[in-house]
Amino acid sequence: MKPISIGICGLGTVGYGSFTVLAKNSAEISRRTGLEIVVSHIATRRIKEGQDVGDVKVSADVFAVAEDPDVDIVLELIGGYDTARELVLRAIANGKHVVTANKALIAVHGNEIFSAAKKKNVVVAYEAAVAGGIPIIKAIREGLSANHIQWLAGIINGTGNFILTEMKEKSSEFSAVLKQAQDLGYAEADPTFDVEGIDAAHKLTILASIAFGIPLQFDKAYTEGISKVTIEDIRYAGELGYRIKHLGIARKSEKGIELRVHPTLISQDNLIANVNGVMNAVMVQGDAVGPTLFYGAGAGAQPTASAVVADVIDVARTLSHPENAIPALAFQEGSLSDISVLPISEIISEYYLRIMARDKAGVLADITEILGDFSINIEAVIQKEPRDHDAHQLLSVIILTDEIQESIMDEAIEKIEALGAVGGKVARIRMDKLED
Numbered sequence: 001m002k003p004i005s006i007g008i009c010g011l012g013t014v015g016y017g018s019f020t021v022l023a024k025n026s027a028e029i030s031r032r033t034g035l036e037i038v039v040s041h042i043a044t045r046r047i048k049e050g051q052d053v054g055d056v057k058v059s060a061d062v063f064a065v066a067e068d069p070d071v072d073i074v075l076e077l078i079g080g081y082d083t084a085r086e087l088v089l090r091a092i093a094n095g096k097h098v099v100t101a102n103k104a105l106i107a108v109h110g111n112e113i114f115s116a117a118k119k120k121n122v123v124v125a126y127e128a129a130v131a132g133g134i135p136i137i138k139a140i141r142e143g144l145s146a147n148h149i150q151w152l153a154g155i156i157n158g159t160g161n162f163i164l165t166e167m168k169e170k171s172s173e174f175s176a177v178l179k180q181a182q183d184l185g186y187a188e189a190d191p192t193f194d195v196e197g198i199d200a201a202h203k204l205t206i207l208a209s210i211a212f213g214i215p216l217q218f219d220k221a222y223t224e225g226i227s228k229v230t231i232e233d234i235r236y237a238g239e240l241g242y243r244i245k246h247l248g249i250a251r252k253s254e255k256g257i258e259l260r261v262h263p264t265l266i267s268q269d270n271l272i273a274n275v276n277g278v279m280n281a282v283m284v285q286g287d288a289v290g291p292t293l294f295y296g297a298g299a300g301a302q303p304t305a306s307a308v309v310a311d312v313i314d315v316a317r318t319l320s321h322p323e324n325a326i327p328a329l330a331f332q333e334g335s336l337s338d339i340s341v342l343p344i345s346e347i348i349s350e351y352y353l354r355i356m357a358r359d360k361a362g363v364l365a366d367i368t369e370i371l372g373d374f375s376i377n378i379e380a381v382i383q384k385e386p387r388d389h390d391a392h393q394l395l396s397v398i399i400l401t402d403e404i405q406e407s408i409m410d411e412a413i414e415k416i417e418a419l420g421a422v423g424g425k426v427a428r429i430r431m432d433k434l435e436d
């Protein structure tokens with residue numbers, strides 16, 4: 001077979017990382033595949049200092065790669081939505097296979113892209129879009145394909161996990177830690193994508209589709225960031241035996257699919273509670289296999305390149321038999337389920353509540369009475385004394401509750417916030433046992 005020719009669009013962290021892994025490991029890749037894979041065309045506005053691409057053809061225009069008749073597989077590593085979408089659709093129209101690391105593109109435009117690819121009988125592979133170097137797409141689509149997936153939960157944004165870890169371990173300020181993550185090259189171009197959970201929701205949308213066989217529905221994902229989590233919340237949760245992690249949770253129930261990203265209290269005994277720094281981890285529960293846990297680097301040049309190049313190898317292997325390619329969303333196109341994604345008001349959860357209340361008699365009784373009126377059972381309470389006994393000073397009342405539907409908790413919180421002795425908004429963090 002003639003060498004398989006790769007065109008790389010975008011020579012940033014992931015693009016150059018992929019170029020170097022392909023070059024460095026070419027002999028090992030040939031030994032595994034029996035194929036020769038060569039980079040023949042790169043599109044980048046400029047070759048940066050320290051980058052060496054040898055005598056590979058370089059264009060400034062990414063569409064030159066999509067139009068190049070010699071290129072078999074286009075690597076879309078430019079990121080973003082619009083140009084990336086146009087580039088991928090152009091490559092598909094020209095009969096080229098595509099490998100992308102772009103989670104936003106797949107989460108938002110994936111249905112359109114996969115449908116176009118199916119018509120042209122080409123593959124669009126996206127392992128690097130979720131959890132960087134962890135082969136979680138392959139694990140769910142192939143390794144766990146015998147199972148009904150019941151739920152999955154993941155730490156799928158390294159920047160957010162790094163921030164929560166540093167806040168806990170060093171009592172560092174949120175903004176200082178974010179700056180550190182940006183300097184290390186983990187954060188998105190717009191860091192609100194990391195901090196507000198949008199990046200994690202992109203990845204969760206993809207995982208839910210391949211786990212449950214549903215179309216990609218990013219617009220239905222509930223997204224809540226970590227910017228309101230305080231060092232005190234992390235400390236109080238610790239006193240009660242919990243860690244706060246920014247989790248993406250997808251769960252299938254009889255009512256529908258839960259698709260939600262938010263800070264979550266999980267028992268500190270759970271393995272995923274101990275995933276720290278920029279590391280990612282995804283737990284997947286299948287009916288046959290039970291709980292499984294996948295751990296690794298979720299970002300960075302070489303780990304992400306590991307996933308990009310693995311996709312290149314997969315596509316290269318299926319080039320001679322495209323009809324054997326794994327369906328893009330794991331299930332046959334006509335077999336996707338129309339089960340609905342539930343609004344957040346319909347989920348059932350336990351809750352951590354932090355209520356700022358005046359230090360006077362009867363406040364706690366008023367709060368517990370409201371919870372009792374809504375049949376919300378209390379699991380634990382801690383009341384933090386203010387430093388001096390000033391009746392005007394607010395003290396923190398921390399309550400852990402039993403399971404209750406979110407809409408009922410919304411009503412109870414509204415009533416608690418309306419109490420004269422309660423100041424400001426009630427901080428609410430959902431809890432998860434990460435069990436059935």
Ligand code: HSE
Pocket residue numbers: 131132156157158159160186187188194199298299300
């Ligand atoms: N900004 C992302 C993260 C990069 O922090 O996880 C990898 O998708």
